[in-house]
Amino acid sequence: xxxxxxxxxxxxxxxxxxxxxxxxxxxxxxxxxxxxxxxxxxxxxxxxxxxxxxxxxxxxxxxxxxxxxxxxxxxxxxxxxxxxxxxxxxxxxxxxxxxxxxxxxxxxxxxxxxxxxxxxxxxxxxxxxxxxxxxxxxxxxxxxxxxxxxxxxxxxxxxxxxxxxxxxxxxxxxxxxxxxxxxxxxxxxxxxxxxxxxxxxxxxxxxxxxxxxxxxxxxxxxxxxxxxx
Amino acid sequence: xxxxxxxxxxxxxxxxxxxxxxxxxxxxxxxxxxxxxxxxxxxxxxxxxxxxxxxxxxxxxxxxxxxxxxxxxxxxxxxxxxxxxxxxxxxxxxxxxxxxxxxxxxxxxxxxxxxxxxxxxxxxxxxxxxxxxxxxxxxxxxxxxxxxxxxxxxxxxxxxxxxxxxxxxxxxxxxxxxxxxxxxxxxxxxxxxxxxxxxxxxxxxxxxxxxxxxxxxxxxxxxxxxxxxxxxxxxxxxxxxxxxxxxxxxxxxxxxxxxxxxxxxxxxxxxxxxxxxxxxxxxxxxxxxxxxxxxxxxxxx
Numbered sequence: 001x002x003x004x005x006x007x008x009x010x011x012x013x014x015x016x017x018x019x020x021x022x023x024x025x026x027x028x029x030x031x032x033x034x035x036x037x038x039x040x041x042x043x044x045x046x047x048x049x050x051x052x053x054x055x056x057x058x059x060x061x062x063x064x065x066x067x068x069x070x071x072x073x074x075x076x077x078x079x080x081x082x083x084x085x086x087x088x089x090x091x092x093x094x095x096x097x098x099x100x101x102x103x104x105x106x107x108x109x110x111x112x113x114x115x116x117x118x119x120x121x122x123x124x125x126x127x128x129x130x131x132x133x134x135x136x137x138x139x140x141x142x143x144x145x146x147x148x149x150x151x152x153x154x155x156x157x158x159x160x161x162x163x164x165x166x167x168x169x170x171x172x173x174x175x176x177x178x179x180x181x182x183x184x185x186x187x188x189x190x191x192x193x194x195x196x197x198x199x200x201x202x203x204x205x206x207x208x209x210x211x212x213x214x215x216x217x218x219x220x221x222x223x224x225x226x227x228x229x
Numbered sequence: 230x231x232x233x234x235x236x237x238x239x240x241x242x243x244x245x246x247x248x249x250x251x252x253x254x255x256x257x258x259x260x261x262x263x264x265x266x267x268x269x270x271x272x273x274x275x276x277x278x279x280x281x282x283x284x285x286x287x288x289x290x291x292x293x294x295x296x297x298x299x300x301x302x303x304x305x306x307x308x309x310x311x312x313x314x315x316x317x318x319x320x321x322x323x324x325x326x327x328x329x330x331x332x333x334x335x336x337x338x339x340x341x342x343x344x345x346x347x348x349x350x351x352x353x354x355x356x357x358x359x360x361x362x363x364x365x366x367x368x369x370x371x372x373x374x375x376x377x378x379x380x381x382x383x384x385x386x387x388x389x390x391x392x393x394x395x396x397x398x399x400x401x402x403x404x405x406x407x408x409x410x411x412x413x414x415x416x417x418x419x420x421x422x423x424x425x426x427x428x429x430x431x432x433x434x435x436x437x438x439x440x441x442x443x444x445x446x447x448x449x450x451x452x453x454x455x456x457x458x459x460x461x462x463x464x465x466x467x468x469x470x471x472x473x474x475x476x477x478x479x480x481x482x483x484x485x486x487x488x489x490x491x492x493x494x495x496x497x498x499x500x501x502x503x504x505x506x507x508x509x510x511x512x513x514x515x516x517x518x519x520x521x522x523x524x525x526x527x528x529x530x
Contacts, residue, residue: 114386132311132313132349133314134311202319203316203318204318205318206316206321206349209353210353213356220364224382224384226384
């Protein structure tokens with residue numbers, strides 16, 4: 001008897017809440033504050049022109065580019081992730097790295113697939129590493145941040161190709177070295193500004209080191225790129 | 230206890246030898262039981278025969294008690310792998326320094342790992358070493374050929390793949406073979422010290438840490454400097470490995486001891502010298518080459 005009472009006790013609070021008969025239980029569950037306008041907004045994407053849809057996404061991507069260029073520890077890059085920007089940057093970088101020296105030879109620079117694999121698998125491994133170390137960031141958020149933070153390096157690659165048109169002497173190498181070093185520092189700084197806060201304080205260095213290595217290797221690929229003559 | 234006391238009282242002189250035998254059996258059974266018990270018990274059992282490992286024991290006890298018992302989770306879950314990344318920055322620093330500066334008589338696994346082997350260090354040390362070898366090999370190749378008229382710089386990106394294959398093979402398959410071998414010997418000969426697979430992987434991974442500065446030194450195209458750094462690195466990483474695996478094979482046949490320790494050393498030397506020979510071209514070998522062959526030099530070295 002006592003046991004039965006004990007068992008029923010957790011629900012004692014619930015039993016007090018009696019739903020009176022005259023309130024209908026059915027109906028639609030919606031927040032009364034302006035649900036109609038929200039729904040209209042969502043539905044309106046169906047009949048908007050395709051151009052607007054694409055432009056809206058592009059604007060979101062561009063917005064994130066600006067966040068990478070001015071890393072100020074905001075969470076906008078983390079809140080709604082997308083992988084369009086990383087894909088765009090990765091393909092651009094891989095295409096710019098094509099046409100390198102001795103392309104037919106095995107000893108040449110990285111091929112398109114190699115760049116692609118290094119960037120994606122590299123960011124996946126870094127993400128797994130930070131998750132295994134106890135990070136609170138979600139998998140795709142981290143991929144998104146790492147992908148977007150390649151932006152400075154992609155810009156450096158574009159600059160390097162322009163410099164290489166002028167010639168490939170010592171001066172050109174010095175300019176490329178400076179540009180690549182600066183963008184490598186920028187990438188590392190930007191990504192750690194977004195990622196390091198989500199880690200336990202004792203493990204920040206352990207998370208930052210792989211990120212550093214990742215951008216260092218990408219920076220190395222950009223710096224050693226030399227066009228075929 | 231009562232059963233061993235009974236023969237002791239009544240058959241004092243007749244079966245003294247048997248009694249000794251029985252006692253010996255009793256101790257071995259005890260050790261076996263201890264081996265089955267996880268963590269603390271096993272640790273204490275494996276520590277007692279080593280007198281020189283007394284120092285870390287005092288500090289170990291506290292950490293061991295604080296860390297609490299480990300849960301056993303199946304290997305397909307994320308938590309299983311999280312165990313191997315349960316380290317902090319200062320642990321990694323201590324482990325790297327411990328592997329770079331081996332101390333005579335200190336067992337790396339007992340002093341530094343505290344029954345908590347990690348995969349972070351081995352994985353990222355191997356990855357760093359792969360890129361360090363590929364990049365510094367490329368730079369040294371460039372420095373050797375600097376000023377040659379027919380030389381055209383290439384990034385030699387394929388070296389990354391080859392270096393990755395060589396180093397990850399060494400860091401995973403050698404521990405696997407060693408672990409299997411020690412397991413087999415442990416069945417034959419009662420051994421007080423036994424290592425888990427992850428501990429062996431961890432020691433091998435951290436023992437590669439000394440090669441990273443050595444490889445960076447190899448950029449400078451002086452053969453004597455390269456050989457000096459190779460010898461130093463080999464000595465340091467080899468002594469860590471030998472001192473770690475010495476207690477595990479100590480009670481074995483002398484032939485087996487020599488075979489295991491020399492295999493460990495030879496594989497280590499093979500990795501270091503092989504990397505040096507493949508990724509870093511010798512200045513002497515290239516200098517007398519004809520100008521037309523200089524362009525082909527990177528593919529032949």
